[in-house]
Amino acid sequence: MSSKRRPLKALGQNFLVDGNIIEKIISSADVHPEDCVLEIGPGRGALTEILAQRAGRLILIEFDHALAAGLKRRYADDPRVTVIDGDVLAVDLAEILSEAESWKVVANLPYNISTAVLFRLQEIRSKLSRMILMLQKEVGDRLVAPPDCKDYGVTTVLLGLWFDMRREFLVHPGCFHPSPKVDSAVLRFVPLSAPRVAVGNEEVFRRVVKGSFGMRRKTLINCLKATELVPGDELQQILDDCGIDGKRRGETLTLDEFAALSRRFSVVNA
Numbered sequence: 001m002s003s004k005r006r007p008l009k010a011l012g013q014n015f016l017v018d019g020n021i022i023e024k025i026i027s028s029a030d031v032h033p034e035d036c037v038l039e040i041g042p043g044r045g046a047l048t049e050i051l052a053q054r055a056g057r058l059i060l061i062e063f064d065h066a067l068a069a070g071l072k073r074r075y076a077d078d079p080r081v082t083v084i085d086g087d088v089l090a091v092d093l094a095e096i097l098s099e100a101e102s103w104k105v106v107a108n109l110p111y112n113i114s115t116a117v118l119f120r121l122q123e124i125r126s127k128l129s130r131m132i133l134m135l136q137k138e139v140g141d142r143l144v145a146p147p148d149c150k151d152y153g154v155t156t157v158l159l160g161l162w163f164d165m166r167r168e169f170l171v172h173p174g175c176f177h178p179s180p181k182v183d184s185a186v187l188r189f190v191p192l193s194a195p196r197v198a199v200g201n202e203e204v205f206r207r208v209v210k211g212s213f214g215m216r217r218k219t220l221i222n223c224l225k226a227t228e229l230v231p232g233d234e235l236q237q238i239l240d241d242c243g244i245d246g247k248r249r250g251e252t253l254t255l256d257e258f259a260a261l262s263r264r265f266s267v268v269n270a
């Protein structure tokens with residue numbers, strides 16, 4: 001499907017034009033006739049065209065009204081394809097996916113909202129079997145980074161609790177029109193049926209992780225004090241009990257160490 005209108009930068013419209021990359025994304029998604037697939041941001045339909053041929057059911061969510069209207073016209077005679085003209089961050093994803101047990105998600109995400117989309121998808125992880133997502137390379141690097149590496153951060157830990165994540169391949173800017181200023185990467189996400197490690201209260205876990213990375217030049221104990229999750233005088237004891245030196249930097253903690261702190265903080269905040 002083509003559209004003469006100029007791509008909209010504000011909507012992250014960098015359309016895939018490289019047939020090899022399109023095929024590699026689709027084969028990573030491993031789509032079969034029994035699969036239900038959600039595509040976020042189908043745009044001009046580069047991935048959609050093949051997904052519609054291979055999937056048993058396809059739901060598209062596109063925020064650009066003109067592009068959504070074009071897709072609706074294109075798939076008007078195909079009852080397996082539904083086009084939702086809406087904002088993926090505003091629609092009720094759980095409701096949209098309620099018709100089937102398990103979905104694959106395929107998307108070349110608009111980079112300006114990719115992290116927000118990842119957290120929305122994390123909320124509905126129990127409905128998902130696999131996600132193949134194109135992200136800005138830098139965002140992808142963060143997701144798969146090991147502790148104590150410059151890319152390791154909040155998203156690595158929070159999403160790593162619920163997903164196996166691995167990079168499939170890199171994508172050069174020349175594979176898109178217009179070319180983005182950054183490199184891209186396609187990642188595979190497989191949701192876990194239970195968190196990788198018990199964390200107690202998940203909201204407490206999020207606050208521990210965000211607080212620990214909040215002030216990168218401060219020690220862990222000072223970062224944790226600032227979260228006000230536990231009284232200052234109990235903090236040292238909790239760190240000692242967990243075998244964690246409070247003088248470390250937050251970014252050196254492993255997921256297991258964040259989880260150990262979170263379990264203890266959850267008891268205090270019960």
Ligand code: SAM
Binds near residue numbers: 012016108109110
């Ligand atoms: N899938 C197409 C491709 O690979 O060529 C387009 C990918 S382009 C990087 C991102 C797409 O997401 C655009 O079509 C854009 O209009 C759409 N989009 C941007 N923000 C969105 C939002 N909040 N909800 C749904 N779609 C959005």
